[in-house]
């Protein structure tokens with residue numbers, strides 16, 4: 001038996017995510033997400049579970065209740081992705097546009113690790129958690145992180161794996177400096193802006209002076225960071241040797257002992 005169509009329906013907007021549209025549908029009918037899903041007899045408490053995969057039966061129930069075509073319901077989920085894109089697409093919301101979220105929107109592109117500015121209104125996306133208040137984030141960091149995000153998108157969509165490998169190496173290195181542990185692809189989808197922005201900025205920094213940057217910071221790092229540095233470069237012994245060489249040279253140039261020995 002099909003549930004009755006809802007008294008009110010709302011039209012999905014471009015790039016809207018199924019879970020976001022269901023929330024707006026629930027609000028229009030004066031109930032919450034869980035109540036709506038229970039009414040539709042869909043066996044999940046969270047609409048976000050449907051964003052990546054909605055089966056034919058659930059799509060039909062939603063379509064009937066909202067008086068739309070089941071194809072419309074399916075079009076609100078993520079399309080098939082390459083493994084690389086999938087690893088950089090968050091299962092749960094981690095950032096949003098304050099402007100659009102206020103109107104109850106939840107958009108698909110916000111879930112991409114490389115999304116930086118809202119494609120609808122142009123406002124910079126903000127992380128859903130974070131110790132830093134917006135005004136504490138420096139303009140320079142934002143500028144660099146935005147450039148890193150653009151590079152990450154190119155890397156995720158490029159044909160070969162090389163670009164993404166290079167980007168993730170920079171992220172792994174940045175994580176070591178922030179003593180943030182875990183998978184680098186999760187670091188760039190982190191709901192805390194202090195982690196995400198720093199890691200994105202590292203992608204941009206690694207592009208301009210990869211080895212020098214690594215060497216400069218490696219001179220005063222603790223053991224954990226040192227291990228992370230080794231891990232970041234473990235598959236490239238030549239790069240690691242180059243980083244070490246530069247680090248030693250930097251140390252020699254700075255050391256007062258060197259000056260004394262020349263006299």
Ligand SMILES: [Zn+2]
Pocket residue numbers: 097098099100101118119120121122123
């Ligand atoms: Zn927006």
